[in-house]
Amino acid sequence: MTLLVATAIALVKLPGLFSAVMLTGIYSLLSAALFVLLDAVDVAFTEAAVGAGITTVLMLGTLSLLGVSTSDHEPIQMQPIPLIVVVITGAALIFATQDMPAFGDPDAPAHRHVAPRYLNESATEVGLPNVVTSVLASYRGYDTLGEVAVIFTAGVGVMLLLGRRRRAPRGDQDEK
Amino acid sequence: MNWLIHYNYWIVIVLMMIGLYLVIARANLVRKVIGLNIFQTSVFILFISIGASRGASAPILAEGIQSYANPLPHVLILTAIVVGVATTALALALIVRIHEEYGSIDDSSIHDQDDEP
Known part of the structure; x- marks a missing residue:
């Protein structure tokens, strides 16, 4: 799971659209592996085939349709206001997890x-x-x-x- | 290890916030779609985490297995994955059209062109 977060952070920082699209493929594949670990084999099949396969193909197709003009190298710097908003929202959500049943609890309401x-x-x-x-x-x-x-x-x-x-x-x- | 019981949920929230940040902060439309995808996957992981259960096995009935993971979240997420790809395809098609019209997939330059008469 920590690998998953590392990939996502790399996605934020990475310049170049093409490598970002390839990283989304890797990210989907990692999440499929995670689904296997969580006993969801059917979901893992679908994620590996559809998420890692078709989505990547669609994005590459879009990039090729858009042509060369998209090899963007926009300056990747952290923007303060979105960062603050995101951190506050995340903190509130993490606070909310205190009320969730423990992970893997067989008696959870679900x-x-x-x-x-x-x-x-x-x-x-x-x-x-x-x-x-x-x-x-x-x-x-x-x-x-x-x-x-x-x-x-x-x-x-x-x-x-x-x-x-x-x-x-x-x-x-x-x-x- | 008691404080780690919510570790899965924390990871989900971190991923969700990374996706949200990409959607808000990046001007490039394709990157916004990538952010939406990350957000979406984090929701999938949240559901599957809720469905997981300690010592359980995959929900395929077999002899000698006592407990199974909850099959209902799996079904919901199977549907959600496929729907997610459909919406991604639609978003990318919209981006292609925007690029045909404006010659750019950058948020701010599209706004600039809208402001000029």
């Missing part, structure tokens, strides 16, 4: 509500060994339907924005 039912009944009710799949496709199927609607809307938006004057290349943006 584990008491519907999760036991999913874990105990889904084998008979849905019949799949992977509980994440059965929740995704069966118990919370409407979420997945809404997700498809969002992706469709985003695809249409991208096509409308980019397809007007340039007939060609943005096929890859519309697939996800």
